[in-house]
Amino acid sequence: MADEVTVNIRLESAIVYARQKGRELAAELGFSQSELTIIATAISELARNIVDYAGNGQIIMQLIEKDGQKGIMIKAQDNGPGIPDIELAMQDGYSTGNSLGLGLPGTKRLMDEFEIDSKVGQGTTVTVIKWKRNDINFKI
Amino acid sequence: MKVPILKQGDYLIASVQSVLSDSDLSLLRDEIAERVGRYRSRGVIIDVTALDVIDSYAARTLKNIAQITKLRGAETVIAGIQPEVAFSMVQLGLTLDGVATALDLEEGLICLDKLTKGMINKNGG
Numbered sequence: 001m002a003d004e005v006t007v008n009i010r011l012e013s014a015i016v017y018a019r020q021k022g023r024e025l026a027a028e029l030g031f032s033q034s035e036l037t038i039i040a041t042a043i044s045e046l047a048r049n050i051v052d053y054a055g056n057g058q059i060i061m062q063l064i065e066k067d068g069q070k071g072i073m074i075k076a077q078d079n080g081p082g083i084p085d086i087e088l089a090m091q092d093g094y095s096t097g098n099s100l101g102l103g104l105p106g107t108k109r110l111m112d113e114f115e116i117d118s119k120v121g122q123g124t125t126v127t128v129i130k131w132k133r134n135d136i137n138f139k140i
Numbered sequence: 141m142k143v144p145i146l147k148q149g150d151y152l153i154a155s156v157q158s159v160l161s162d163s164d165l166s167l168l169r170d171e172i173a174e175r176v177g178r179y180r181s182r183g184v185i186i187d188v189t190a191l192d193v194i195d196s197y198a199a200r201t202l203k204n205i206a207q208i209t210k211l212r213g214a215e216t217v218i219a220g221i222q223p224e225v226a227f228s229m230v231q232l233g234l235t236l237d238g239v240a241t242a243l244d245l246e247e248g249l250i251c252l253d254k255l256t257k258g259m260i261n262k263n264g265g
């Protein structure tokens with residue numbers, strides 16, 4: 001059971017591949033169908049931003065554990081042009097690609113944790129986490 | 141073509157069979173636009189039951205299809221959006237404003253019948 005998967009993103013077809021891999025990996029933790037779809041949607045948005053704005057990069061997906069809580073961490077990284085104004089890029093409706101401008105703010109809403117690090121001329125890394133809700137357990 | 145498009149009377153029925161990439165979606169859009177003209181169709185149903193995800197690109201393309209077919213004189217209904225897909229779409233902030241939707245193919249056909257007979261105002265007004 002692999003707990004880390006890396007998908008190189010260059011061609012648009014890798015977007016579908018990355019979200020399928022992410023779904024498979026997350027399924028190992030027993031996420032619900034709804035949560036798996038949320039995770040796949042987030043991966044789709046982050047991977048598409050790489051294709052659209054950076055040309056190529058990677059999606060690194062990893063099962064993690066912190067304080068007894070399990071989850072999946074997804075890191076989308078590229079060495080593209082970077083984002084000059086992150087605050088602006090995080091606003092609903094802001095797009096330099098003549099699109100809906102929902103990818104980044106929407107992904108933040110979909111996931112439990114969201115971090116973006118970008119430097120003009122160096123690249124962008126977006127890291128997101130979805131925690132697995134702890135199952136109710138009746139042990140005292 | 142990854143998505144079979146069947147002609148049924150005045151309607152076209154596109155049934156998505158598998159996950160679609162961005163280019164598959166764009167191809168579907170172009171193909172529907174072309175066939176609406178070729179067959180003089182009055183309605184289009186896109187059955188998206190098999191879609192794993194409707195992200196910003198897919199939503200935008202589905203909206204575009206509805207707009208394009210409208211300009212070509214046909215109505216479009218999107219049928220079969222799965223509950224978990226709908227849930228994700230809402231959180232992402234995606235809407236299909238102005239696009240008719242239906243629970244499944246059967247409902248989609250009923251909806252198209254009404255739309256093409258002008259009995260429904262799909263903008264809700």
Ligand SMILES: Nc1ncnc2c1ncn2[C@@H]1O[C@H](COP(=O)(O)OP(=O)(O)OP(=O)(O)O)[C@@H](O)[C@H]1O
Pocket residue numbers: 045049050052053054078080081082083089090094095096097098099100101102103104105124196197
């Ligand atoms: N990896 C990246 N490298 C460089 N710029 C980026 C990157 N990701 C996003 N951006 C910039 O941030 C903006 C907002 O991104 P976001 O994903 O929210 O919207 P969008 O891609 O424009 O539209 P949508 O995702 O709704 O189709 C983009 O238009 C682009 O200018």
Ligand SMILES: [Mg+2]
Pocket residue numbers: 045048049102103104
């Ligand atoms: Mg985007």
